[in-house]
Amino acid sequence: MAGRTGRAGRPSGQSREESPGEGGEGYALFRIVAQLGRDSWGHRFSRAHPSCRLELLDRMELAPDRILVEVRMMGPGAFDWAQESQKEPGVVHVESHVEDARTVLYRVTFQAPRIHIITRQHQVLIHYPIIIQNGVSQFETFGTGPQMRAYLQDLRDRIGPSHVSAVRRAHLPAQSLGLSPAQDVIFRDAVAMGYFQSPRGISVTELAERLGRSKSTISTALAKIQQRLAESALQLDLSTYKTTP
Numbered sequence: 309m310a311g312r313t314g315r316a317g318r319p320s321g322q323s324r325e326e327s328p329g330e331g332g333e334g335y336a337l338f339r340i341v342a343q344l345g346r347d348s349w350g351h352r353f354s355r356a357h358p359s360c361r362l363e364l365l366d367r368m369e370l371a372p373d374r375i376l377v378e379v380r381m382m383g384p385g386a387f388d389w390a391q392e393s394q395k396e397p398g399v400v401h402v403e404s405h406v407e408d409a410r411t412v413l414y415r416v417t418f419q420a421p422r423i424h425i426i427t428r429q430h431q432v433l434i435h436y437p438i439i440i441q442n443g444v445s446q447f448e449t450f451g452t453g454p455q456m457r458a459y460l461q462d463l464r465d466r467i468g469p470s471h472v473s474a475v476r477r478a479h480l481p482a483q484s485l486g487l488s489p490a491q492d493v494i495f496r497d498a499v500a501m502g503y504f505q506s507p508r509g510i511s512v513t514e515l516a517e518r519l520g521r522s523k524s525t526i527s528t529a530l531a532k533i534q535q536r537l538a539e540s541a542l543q544l545d546l547s548t549y550k551t552t553p
Contacts, residue, residue, distance in 0.1 A: 337450045338475050340460070343468035344445055348421040349396040355443045356392075357385025362440035369506055374400070375420050380437075382411040389414060422467055430459040431505055446473070486536035494519070494526065495533050503530070 344351035354362060360383045367377040381389060389412070393402045398419035405413045423445065427434065432455070435448040451459075456472065463470035487495060497519060502509020510518075516526040 335450050335452060336475055337448065338456055339446065339448050339473045340456075340470065341473045342423060342445050342447075342460075342463050342470040344440065344443055345422045345467050346443075348423070349393070349399055349418060350421065350440050350445070351443045352396075353385075353389060353392060354440050357383075357388065358442040359383050360385035360441070364436060364438040364440065366436055369420075370417065372507070373420050374417065375424060376415065376417045379414050379416060380407070380411060381414065386410065386412045423463065426459070426462050426466060428506060430455065430462065431499065431502070432459055433504070486539055487533060491529060491533050491536070494529050495537075498530065498533075 344354070346352075350362065354360065360381055363380040363382075365378045365380060367375050369375050387406075390402060390404050393399045393416070396418070398421075399416060400419070401415075401417040403415040407413055432449050432451060438445055438447040440446075460470050460472070498504060498515060501515060501518065503512075503515055512527050512530065513523050516523045519526060
């Protein structure tokens, strides 16, 4: 969701296609390609097994610096992770379940990588699955152009090459997200104040106080907003993506 939304100038040499959300401040749907940190197990393992496809299906934050993920691995090398994980200092625990002759489902508890920390700092909400192959991750998210520019620049500065590979042709106004004007105001204020951060940057009580509304009113509004956002995300037609060369 929205994080640092100040305008970020296009870096020297950045192509037009890599500048997300150009010409508007509304929401758009982005497909991001980002290099993983070379110090992460995801980068090392996927580089060692470039034909192996990793699908991060879900994740849970156990602590600010530790996460649990469910990851499906398929193809050459998929069965090697249980043994190779023992050499990774950042990996705390691994459980595995064989799905078929080429696919294994793992639950991995490990130290949060830099890309996760940066994503959290920018309050970017990722649509799962996240695809990882040969040291590179691909995922989808929706946000504003300024937010994506700041996020991508931070990824480039702190990890490595990152860019938008596809973007929905039109920005998504509040109505496209299923929100009424009143809900859109609460939604944007909640995002700006850190309500959608993980962990939350502000409680419902504090948010209600800042907005001058009752806790029950804001709590009910947030529940309806999250439901409508979830429904709208499911209805997004990914066929309208405009893929960049």
